[in-house]
Structure formats: structure tokens, C-alpha cells
Amino acid sequence: MRIAHVINQFPPNITAGLGRYAELIAPYLSDGRPMAVLTLNDGRLPVWERTGGITVYRPRGRLLGAISRRRRLNRTRGVEFALLALTVVVSNWRYFRMLRALPPERRPDLVAVHDSTNFLCGLLCHYALRLPVVFHVHTTEYGVAPQRSIADPLNLFAALERWLARISRRVVVATPEVREQLAAAGWSRTPIEVVRLGGTYERLLSDPGFDRDGLRRGAAELRARLGIAPGDPVLLFVGRIERQKGVYQLLEAMRRIAPAVPGLRLVIVGEGDEAGVARIVAETGLDGRVLTSGGFVTGPDLLEFYEMADVCVFPSLFEPFGLVATEAMALARPVVLGDGFSRVFLGDPAEPAVRFVRATDPDDIADGVIEVFTDPDLRRALAERGELLVRETLSWSRAAGETLAVYEDVLAVERKKR
Numbered sequence: 001m002r003i004a005h006v007i008n009q010f011p012p013n014i015t016a017g018l019g020r021y022a023e024l025i026a027p028y029l030s031d032g033r034p035m036a037v038l039t040l041n042d043g044r045l046p047v048w049e050r051t052g053g054i055t056v057y058r059p060r061g062r063l064l065g066a067i068s069r070r071r072r073l074n075r076t077r078g079v080e081f082a083l084l085a086l087t088v089v090v091s092n093w094r095y096f097r098m099l100r101a102l103p104p105e106r107r108p109d110l111v112a113v114h115d116s117t118n119f120l121c122g123l124l125c126h127y128a129l130r131l132p133v134v135f136h137v138h139t140t141e142y143g144v145a146p147q148r149s150i151a152d153p154l155n156l157f158a159a160l161e162r163w164l165a166r167i168s169r170r171v172v173v174a175t176p177e178v179r180e181q182l183a184a185a186g187w188s189r190t191p192i193e194v195v196r197l198g199g200t201y202e203r204l205l206s207d208p209g210f211d212r213d214g215l216r217r218g219a220a221e222l223r224a225r226l227g228i229a230p231g232d233p234v235l236l237f238v239g240r241i242e243r244q245k246g247v248y249q250l251l252e253a254m255r256r257i258a259p260a261v262p263g264l265r266l267v268i269v270g271e272g273d274e275a276g277v278a279r280i281v282a283e284t285g286l287d288g289r290v291l292t293s294g295g296f297v298t299g300p301d302l303l304e305f306y307e308m309a310d311v312c313v314f315p316s317l318f319e320p321f322g323l324v325a326t327e328a329m330a331l332a333r334p335v336v337l338g339d340g341f342s343r344v345f346l347g348d349p350a351e352p353a354v355r356f357v358r359a360t361d362p363d364d365i366a367d368g369v370i371e372v373f374t375d376p377d378l379r380r381a382l383a384e385r386g387e388l389l390v391r392e393t394l395s396w397s398r399a400a401g402e403t404l405a406v407y408e409d410v411l412a413v414e415r416k417k418r
Helices: 017-029 062-068 078-101 116-127 156-167 176-184 202-206 212-226 247-260 274-283 299-308 323-330 362-374 376-393 396-417
Strands: 003-006 035-038 048-051 054-057 110-114 133-136 170-173 192-194 234-238 265-269 290-292 311-314 335-338 355-357
Touching: 003 017, 003 078, 003 116, 017 035, 017 323, 017 396, 035 078, 078 116, 110 116, 110 396, 116 133, 116 156, 133 156, 133 396, 170 176, 170 396, 176 192, 212 299, 234 247, 234 299, 234 323, 247 265, 247 274, 247 362, 265 299, 274 290, 299 323, 311 323, 311 362, 323 335, 323 376, 335 362, 355 362, 362 376
Parallel strands: 003 035, 003 110, 035 054, 110 133, 133 170, 170 192, 234 265, 234 311, 265 290, 311 335, 335 355
Antiparallel strands: 048 054
């Protein structure tokens, strides 16, 4: 079974949850199987690379490369998002040309298209190369979700998404809620499979050599660098700084949270509308109570932010899955989630693993955060239940096995047609 994955991020180019998804699931998908990845090049990476048994093709674009060598593009800004979108379309054309140039016996058996921004390669593989396509929907923020991150007054992107879904053999999503959302939007002609993802730190935390004491020391040093006293409580937000993530409602909620939790610091980790955050902080008198990371954080540095936190809050209006929740829960941090997250994180409703709040309601966010901070028993229970839920129910090996089963089913149907 030869699978080609078309995905915008692949290590070392990781700038969001999609890149972490690719990094974590790829070793399981490629275990003893031919696998190719067609992905973006930030201008600094090799065009061809063989890594961990995976063949990676990254066509280099001059414009994006020239900009990216100076700084990383911020997808939450209109012009930079448009540039990234153009780069994706051009790269998709190059992926297709590369696949078309291969002799038929060397072409993939199936093309897995990750996210609708890669619609061009998916459509061309279907119509021109007659290859079966599986469409992985990692986000619906462009054409389906009520809260969209791009302006699409003519619903052109939504039409492209539906078109790609119609020609695909399967659609794969991460939660039952996304399947219900797509079905409600009329995506009924293609079977929609739910494959829950794993926990971001699954392998790291299961490693007997993991240095938890070293992580605690790093978190203490991070507190000192940020100017947070050892005894001051920390509320942590991780994600893109934009409307969909609920960050503006969270800042509004801080008007009530700050006086109710003495000494509290809200630490915002991510990139996006940092100028907007600074303006809101100044307008609301929260100077010194809200700190930002100054950009995207990953790897060991992100672990230190989680370890430093007393409570994590992710008040997203919508999340197709939400790896930040698995990250915080895996490290036994009490978590407050917006109702845009899937209920898979709730666990047993009688003994919930997270505290859900209404993401559109700053007062409800404030109530949830204040309740967790002021109730030590609740904080301890959420930490224990969350860590257990992630460890026992969210596994990348299981996610990869279910994904491969979807591919096998598609190819079995294709073989019967011949």
C-alpha cells in the first residue's frame, strides 16, 4: 500500500497543530510501508529528503522562500494568509506535476489530502490521474464553521470543499461533532469516518528516561524570566491569537478573574493578533496581569509553559479536535475548555475530566476559571481525571491503525472495480 500525503506542514516545518499531527502520526503510518509526503517548503529546507523511511518532496518557491528566510509568516494577518494560500496552490500544482511524471507503476495507490487548502492536488489526482483520494478534514474554519477565519462572501471556498468531499472515497475527521457538522452542511455523498487523535506527549511521557525534575527546574526558570513570583498563580492559554480561539472573550473575562484570584497572571502563548491583545490589555487596566510569549512556541519550551501553569484555559469557539487539550491534560494540568471542543474530552459526565464553559460568554468563562482556581479539590480531580483520560483513551498507534484501515477499505473497493 503506497500512500502519498498532501499536507501543508511536516517536520521540521511545524507552526500549528497540523504540523504536530504530522510529526506524531507519521512514524506509525510509515512503519514498514512506503510513504510519501508532499509538503510546503519555507525556503530553507531540501526539496527532496528521505527521513525515517518517508520520502518528502518540498518544491521550493522563490517568493515565500525569500520572505521566510527573514521571518516566519503569520497566517492570522490578511496579506500574509493570502501569500500562504497562493503558495499552497502553486505547490499543489507542482505536487501534481511530480506525480504525473511518475510511471504508473510507481504512482501511489492512494492520495491522502489533509485539509481543504490542498483541494487543487486532490481534484487533479482524481480527474487527471484517476487516483483514489481520501480527504482528511482537520479544520472547518474556512467554509463550514459558523466562525470562519477568512472572508468568503460568495462561499467559493465552501463550494470547493464540498467538491473535494464529493470526489473523495472517504472523509476522515477527528471527532463526532465534526462529522455531525459536515453532515448538516450536506456532506452526505461520501462516508465520513471518525478517527480520534492521540496525545501530543504520548511517547515522551512514557519514556522511562523522561526528566520530570529537569522540566520543573526549567518551568521555575521560565517563571523568573517572565517576572512571575514563585507563589503567584498562572493561567495559561496556548493557541493562535484570533477570534476562533476565544482569546478576546478570555481577555474580557479577565476583568472578573483578576480581582477574584489575587496575584494571577494570564500567560498567552502563540502568535497572531498580539497588537490587539496589547491594546485590550491597556484599555482594560490589565497591565502586568497578562503576558505573551512573543510568538509560536514548540518543543521543550512549550512543555515548560505547561509545567508552569496552575490552570489551562482554551475557550475556543470551535475546535476540530484540539491538541492543546491533550497536551495540558497529559501533564496533569486542570483544564477549562470552551464548548467548541469535542465532548470526547469530557470523559465520564458524572466525573468530568475538564470544566466546559460557553466560549461566547465572558462571564461564563470567568465563572469556570474562578471556580477551578478557588476549589483545590476540583483542581486536583480535573488534573487526575484528565491525565488518565489522555493516557488510556487517546493513542497515536490506535489513530494510525484506524487511519490505515480506512485506506485499506478504499483500496479493497478499488480492487473490486477492476
